[in-house]
Structure formats: structure tokens, C-alpha cells
Amino acid sequence: MPQHASPPASPYRLFDVALKDKTPLSAHLWRFTFEGPEVGQMATLAPDQRIKIFFPDPQGRPPAMAITPDWYARYKKQDVETRPPMRTYTIRALRAAAGEVDVDFVLHGETGPASTWATRAQPGERLQLMAPNAAFEGDGGGYEWKPPRGLQRLLLIADETALPAVAGILEELAALPAPPETQLFIEVPDQDDEIPLATWPGLAAEWMARNLGAPGALMIAAAQRAVVPSAARAAPALAEVDVDEGILWDVSAAGDAGFYGWVAGEAAAVLAIRRLLITERKVDKASLNLMGYWREGRVLD
Ligand SMILES: Cc1cc2nc3c(=O)[nH]c(=O)nc-3n(C[C@H](O)[C@H](O)[C@H](O)COP(=O)(O)OP(=O)(O)OC[C@H]3O[C@@H](n4cnc5c(N)ncnc54)[C@H](O)[C@@H]3O)c2cc1C
Structure with missing residues (x-):
């Protein structure tokens, strides 16, 4: 047989x-x-x-x-x-x-x-x-948190839709013997949306309540004041993304251990942060993951 x-x-x-x-x-x-x-x-x-x-x-x-x-x-x-x-x-x-x-x-x-x-x-x-599927042998993907080994500095900018992911990321980092220096900016609907998060001495967490403000505006302002490294070379041209028609998903797994950024939330805000960090502040694109999790006024899935 x-x-x-x-x-x-x-x-x-x-x-x-x-x-x-x-x-x-x-x-x-x-x-x-x-x-x-x-x-x-x-x-x-x-x-x-x-x-x-x-x-x-x-x-x-x-x-x-x-x-x-x-x-x-x-x-x-x-x-x-x-x-x-x-x-x-x-x-x-x-x-x-x-x-x-x-x-x-x-x-x-x-x-x-x-x-x-x-x-x-x-x-x-x-x-x-x-x-x-646990029965699958190998890496089936479906995640973008891929920090370089031995990461020294981390920037997290997120809104409430990415707060579940951020909470898990912080738990993972807090368990490391030497977690990276981390700046976290988290935009939430109002003051009552703060939740306890894992922490360590090198984590600076800033909760930002939008109250009735435009979604993402506080995330963009945070990207302006975040402490980030500037690349010595010229910023690359960025491909256009129409966040009303497509999904903003600009991810990289190629960064080095010096700095890594993970940004997720309202798509037009993440698009503005992409331009701000890469074009204006000259952060190396390879060290950034930028993800539109939802789009105000639109249905993405
Ligand atoms: C990788 C990834 C992971 C995600 N993880 C989570 C998660 O763990 N928890 C979570 O809550 N969301 C998460 N989201 C976001 C979630 O998919 C969207 O918010 C989704 O649009 C919700 O679907 P809905 O049916 O409620 O609204 P939709 O039918 O998609 O949209 C209807 C209306 O609601 C608006 N809308 C959608 N989401 C929001 C919001 N958060 N606040 C205000 N208005 C909104 C839309 O702009 C639209 O006008 C994730 C998205 C991605 C891409």
C-alpha cells in the first residue's frame, strides 16, 4: 500500500x-x-x-x-x-x-x-x-515586533488600539536582564483610559489623553519631541501611501541594536509620523516599524 x-x-x-x-x-x-x-x-x-x-x-x-x-x-x-x-x-x-x-x-x-x-x-x-496554528512548523508571521538583539534604545508611539500590543511588549522587555532605554508615548481617549503597565527604571512613559481632540494629533506631537538618532545620510524618498484606500504598513526587520521604533495607531497620524521621523528628523527608515491600525471615518479590513 x-x-x-x-x-x-x-x-x-x-x-x-x-x-x-x-x-x-x-x-x-x-x-x-x-x-x-x-x-x-x-x-x-x-x-x-x-x-x-x-x-x-x-x-x-x-x-x-x-x-x-x-x-x-x-x-x-x-x-x-x-x-x-x-x-x-x-x-x-x-x-x-x-x-x-x-x-x-x-x-x-x-x-x-x-x-x-x-x-x-x-x-x-x-x-x-x-x-x-501551533501544529505549523516554522514562523508563520503575523507580527512586526522584531527588535534587534541587544537593543539599547526604543521608541514606542501608539494609541489605544495598539495598547494591547504595547502592554505585551513592555511585559516582555521588563523580564529582560537589561531592558533598553525606552520612551513610550501612548494616546488614549481620556484620562480614565490609563492602565497599569510593566515598567523598569529606564522606561519613560507618557500617557496623552485626547479628550475630544482629533485622533492621532498627540501622537504626532510626541514624534516631534521624542529623542531620536539622526542618520548621517540624506533621508530616502518615501513611497506615497493613500491611507483612505490602502493600508499603511511600512515595516523593517533590518535595524541595528542602537535604536528601534515601533509606531501603531490611526493611519493618517502614523503617515504624518513617518514623514516627520524619516524625512524631517532623518531617522534611519530601517530602524522603524510604522503601522496603520485603523483609519478615522473608514473601514480598513
Ligand atoms: C494589526 C492590528 C491589530 C489590532 N489590534 C487591536 C486590538 O487588539 N484591539 C482593538 O480594539 N483594536 C485593534 N485593532 C484596530 C481594529 O482593527 C479597528 O479599530 C477596527 O476598525 C475595529 O472595527 P469596527 O468593526 O469596530 O469598526 P469599523 O467597521 O472598522 O469602522 C467603523 C467606524 O469606526 C471607526 N473606528 C474604528 N476603530 C476605531 C477606534 N478605535 N476608535 C474610534 N473610531 C474607530 C472607523 O474609522 C469607522 O468610521 C488592530 C488593528 C490592526 C491592523
Whole structure:
């Protein structure tokens, strides 16, 4: 009899989950703990590990896609108006042995399927997650936190949507024998959105409450005053990015140990920070990761 090898595991797979618990962390940030029979087979590779979450369809029916190898091709063939909406989130914590995964949601009002679901959700409600597959051998990607080994200085600029990733990054760094000198600028909706974060003597954290100000304005002002190294050479020309039509995702894993910057939040603000840091302040582009996590007034996913 010929031996048939089983097909190789894919880097990402679909998981059925149910909401176990939802807990407030701050005025706008809530922790959602999901449980599922196969969450033990989920993996997370970095503190900014991104996942896709599928929400109830416009009729309110929970997502129930069959977990088959071709599920994503089948999803894409469905009518955009009637299929379960998909949005991008971050794994805040995975307890694979307990079959639980935490995702921190910004509740920004009932304006999109994710925030609407999160505002109303009750324990027991079912969703589906596309997340890394522990059975995959290798690095399946889906994260951009790739600091150079022996990093000396770090700049983090983020808003509340990237706060879950930042909280995980700080936990990882605080556990190092010699964490880098770090400047953190974190913009949140209001003063009640400050949450406890891991810290160490070389971390300078600045919370910036926008109150009713424009999203991202405080992040841009922070990029102006951040202490950054200027490259000796001329700044490179930057490719145009239309943040209303596409996704701003300007990432690099090529920096050296001297300095590394990780910037994520409202896309037009991150675009302005990209120009400010690279063109005006001449920071080496190779040492920066710049990511648009959402775009004011638009739907990105
Ligand atoms: C890699 C990555 C990781 C992310 N991780 C997280 C995470 O862990 N937690 C989290 O909460 N978000 C996270 N986000 C952001 C999240 O995907 C977006 O905020 C998403 O738009 C929310 O979907 P929605 O259905 O609520 O709104 P959408 O349907 O996408 O948008 C509807 C309206 O709401 C506005 N809107 C969207 N998000 C916000 C917001 N935060 N504040 C105010 N207005 C908003 C839009 O501009 C639009 O006008 C992440 C994004 C990326 C790319």
C-alpha cells in the first residue's frame, strides 16, 4: 500500500470560540476572554501577534464557517454584504493549556461590527478567530515586533488600539536582564483610559489623553519631541501611501541594536509620523516599524 503523507499544517487556521468573560480595564478598553475546544492548538509568536476575528453577519447570525482547508477561499467568494464581517485584533494573552485566549477591545461606539458586538456581547456568544496554528512548523508571521538583539534604545508611539500590543511588549522587555532605554508615548481617549503597565527604571512613559481632540494629533506631537538618532545620510524618498484606500504598513526587520521604533495607531497620524521621523528628523527608515491600525471615518479590513 502506498503511504500518503498528511498535508502540511497551515500557518494560520480557524478556531471556534465562545465568549467566557468580559472585564473592563479602563473607560474604553475591555478584556474579552474566549474559550474553545481547540484553543489548545493555537499559538502566538510575539506581543503584537495579529489575528482576524469574524463577527455575526448583518442578520445577527454568529459565524459558522466549516473548518476546512479551503475555508478562506470559500469566505472570499461570499457576498461582502452578507458574509460575517472580519476585523483585525491582537492576542493579548494565550493560555493554551486552559483553552483560553484574551483579546482587549476598544469600545469606540456602535459604529462598526466589532465595536458594536463588543459593546453588547454576553458570555456564551460564539465567534470565529483566524489565529496561528501551533501544529505549523516554522514562523508563520503575523507580527512586526522584531527588535534587534541587544537593543539599547526604543521608541514606542501608539494609541489605544495598539495598547494591547504595547502592554505585551513592555511585559516582555521588563523580564529582560537589561531592558533598553525606552520612551513610550501612548494616546488614549481620556484620562480614565490609563492602565497599569510593566515598567523598569529606564522606561519613560507618557500617557496623552485626547479628550475630544482629533485622533492621532498627540501622537504626532510626541514624534516631534521624542529623542531620536539622526542618520548621517540624506533621508530616502518615501513611497506615497493613500491611507483612505490602502493600508499603511511600512515595516523593517533590518535595524541595528542602537535604536528601534515601533509606531501603531490611526493611519493618517502614523503617515504624518513617518514623514516627520524619516524625512524631517532623518531617522534611519530601517530602524522603524510604522503601522496603520485603523483609519478615522473608514473601514480598513
Ligand atoms: C494589526 C492590528 C491589530 C489590532 N489590534 C487591536 C486590538 O487588539 N484591539 C482593538 O480594539 N483594536 C485593534 N485593532 C484596530 C481594529 O482593527 C479597528 O479599530 C477596527 O476598525 C475595529 O472595527 P469596527 O468593526 O469596530 O469598526 P469599523 O467597521 O472598522 O469602522 C467603523 C467606524 O469606526 C471607526 N473606528 C474604528 N476603530 C476605531 C477606534 N478605535 N476608535 C474610534 N473610531 C474607530 C472607523 O474609522 C469607522 O468610521 C488592530 C488593528 C490592526 C491592523
